[in-house]
Amino acid sequence: MSVSLEDKLVVAISSRALFDFEEENRVFEAGDPAAYMQLQLQRLDQPARPGIAFSLIRKLLAFNDTSSQRVEVVVLSRNDPVSGMRVFRSAKANAIHLQRGVFTQGRSPFGYLRPLRAHLFLSTNAEDVRGALAAGFPAARVLTESVLASVNYPNEVRIAFDGDAVLFSDEAERVFQDQGLEAFQQHELSKAAQPLPGGPFKPLLSALHRLQRAGNSQMRIRTALVTARSAPAHERAIRTLMDWNIHVDEAMFLGGLPKGEFLREFEPDFFFDDQTRHVAHAALHVPAGHVAAGVANSVA
Structure with a gap:
């Protein structure tokens, strides 16, 4: 066999x-x-x-x-x-x-x-x-300097993802880098009904979704979107996940606030982000990894 x-x-x-x-x-x-x-x-x-x-x-x-x-x-x-x-x-x-x-x-x-x-x-x-x-x-x-994961949820796999350049493509992030926050917000508002292309971690989120649906009486998966986006740019992110038919348990639209303290409350087993400053801050609170993708990680 x-x-x-x-x-x-x-x-x-x-x-x-x-x-x-x-x-x-x-x-x-x-x-x-x-x-x-x-x-x-x-x-x-x-x-x-x-x-x-x-x-x-x-x-x-x-x-x-x-x-x-x-x-x-x-x-x-x-x-x-x-x-x-x-x-x-x-x-x-x-x-x-x-x-x-x-x-x-x-x-x-x-x-x-x-x-x-x-x-x-x-x-x-x-x-x-x-x-x-x-x-x-x-x-x-x-990041080996990260703190170890919490032991408070032994029957839940908890994973947190950044949005742009991680779950989603860096399309919107490029607008922000090139033209600033106001242009980014307007760009996302005008395209709110248009799903974002998938980013490098969409396949993992999809696989976790399938694993969750397969069912297990002892374990479950809890996911969180933790992003620097804020209203009105939040809508496109939510609609994109709906278009993919993928559910996340929590979504945090932080508008640029440091992510570490929020992640500490969520207590993930791992957090993924493309921005080195966000990852470094997160590592003070939770296990964290740097996703070297998108415009923020472009090599000049």
Whole structure:
């Protein structure tokens, strides 16, 4: 019988995004890969502590049960195969069921997202994230300085998304960057009934929507749109989601207010934003990732 990942939500994740390998990484970044490999081998039976994306992965895998496997998590890492052994052992020690991993020993691994048909790639490597986004995959650079996720909602996967250049295209953001707030508001008001094109994270939101509809008596998904938009530009965002037939549980139109405190109240397992200043502020309160997409991340 052939094995397939069809009809599953597939998440690819680097080892540093899943586990706290910061001490080991400092050895690697000092320019001694052999010492790094030896350190990982010495610590083979020492389970790594949970990393920034650990809560998100653990909760998503909780959608699997004996009757159905709806979520697949694959480690996709620049690590060497020896370090890969520690990743799998750490997963087992932390009750994370991982079966698959690709370890490329320094080479960029994002090309393997294609055969995986991944719905999300989480990595601490900015270059790999940019490559994944350019290839059409939802991807974010995990900020390892983020605080860990709250433990207050063990039976809910909570995910928060920025709007423009994340869930939606950067069409409106380009107007704002070029012409300012007033032109942006007028542009969105005049196009309120016209759905925005999808952004890089629309496929993930759609996959989460399908997972939620599939049902699970033990777990549910709660999503939030957290955007700098305000009235009257809010209407186009809402109508776009309606046109996609996708429901979000909460929507926050903050009109430029800092997002961190609002995210702290929502307590997501992860937050995605394209603006580095928003991500940096959010990381003080919740696990956060930078989506290097759209005009705000254009390389001059």
